[in-house]
Amino acid sequence: xxxxxxxxxxxxxxxxxxxxxxxxxxxxxxxxxxxxxxxxxxxxxxxxxxxxxxxxxxxxxxxxxxxxxxxxxxxxxxxxxxxxxxxxxxxxxxxxxxxxxxxxxxxxxxxx
Amino acid sequence: xxxxxxxxxxxxxxxxxxxxxxxxxxxxxxxxxxxxxxxxxxxxxxxxxxxxxxxxxxxxxxxxxxxxxxxxxxxxxxxxxxxxxxxxxxxxxxxxxxxxxxxxxxxxxxxxx
Numbered sequence: 001x002x003x004x005x006x007x008x009x010x011x012x013x014x015x016x017x018x019x020x021x022x023x024x025x026x027x028x029x030x031x032x033x034x035x036x037x038x039x040x041x042x043x044x045x046x047x048x049x050x051x052x053x054x055x056x057x058x059x060x061x062x063x064x065x066x067x068x069x070x071x072x073x074x075x076x077x078x079x080x081x082x083x084x085x086x087x088x089x090x091x092x093x094x095x096x097x098x099x100x101x102x103x104x105x106x107x108x109x110x111x112x
Numbered sequence: 113x114x115x116x117x118x119x120x121x122x123x124x125x126x127x128x129x130x131x132x133x134x135x136x137x138x139x140x141x142x143x144x145x146x147x148x149x150x151x152x153x154x155x156x157x158x159x160x161x162x163x164x165x166x167x168x169x170x171x172x173x174x175x176x177x178x179x180x181x182x183x184x185x186x187x188x189x190x191x192x193x194x195x196x197x198x199x200x201x202x203x204x205x206x207x208x209x210x211x212x213x214x215x216x217x218x219x220x221x222x223x224x225x
Contacts (some may be wrong), residue, residue, distance in 0.1 A: 042219065
């Protein structure tokens with residue numbers, strides 16, 4: 001069974017630029033999560049989708065971050081404009097509706 | 113708001129030692145608690161999930177315990193191996209007003225051959 005795929009794996013941008021991350025969850029998983037993990041911290045949930053609907057986006061900085069999950073499968077997370085403090089690893093996870101979440105390898109973003 | 117603390121932040125042990133990683137959380141109204149492993153440059157892998165009604169779970173050399181009333185969980189690793197070197201994260205589910213995983217900062221474990 002293929003795992004959660006994310007791309008790109010690494011991205012370096014300058015502040016005020018925009019960036020987008022892509023996630024392909026495990027086939028059949030209805031729930032998809034985006035987490036932000038700052039160096040030395042645990043992951044923090046940004047947004048949770050159930051199929052293509054948003055369940056929880058309470059910690060998503062909506063002035064600069066946006067996410068969508070079209071057709072209830074793939075998802076993209078966008079940052080526009082990026083700030084220095086957005087430097088982090090962005091993790092995508094999916095779940096078939098059980099208590100377990102399956103994580104992708106993450107995208108490491110560096111904002112200079 | 114649920115807050116999770118993991119002690120120690122880092123641990124270095126010789127191969128073969130038994131060790132304990134500690135996790136404490138502020139709100140005991142949780143549904144379950146998971147322990148994850150994170151390797152550098154990789155995502156998280158779930159190791160053990162303990163339901164709120166359970167007191168412990170075991171998988172191979174790993175044993176996790178949960179004392180919900182005191183807000184504590186421990187991960188016991190028996191006969192540690194160099195391949196166990198990774199960061200271990202504790203994540204209670206629920207508690208406070210949050211219905212999702214809340215992660216601690218993790219314990220970085222290094223097992224020396």
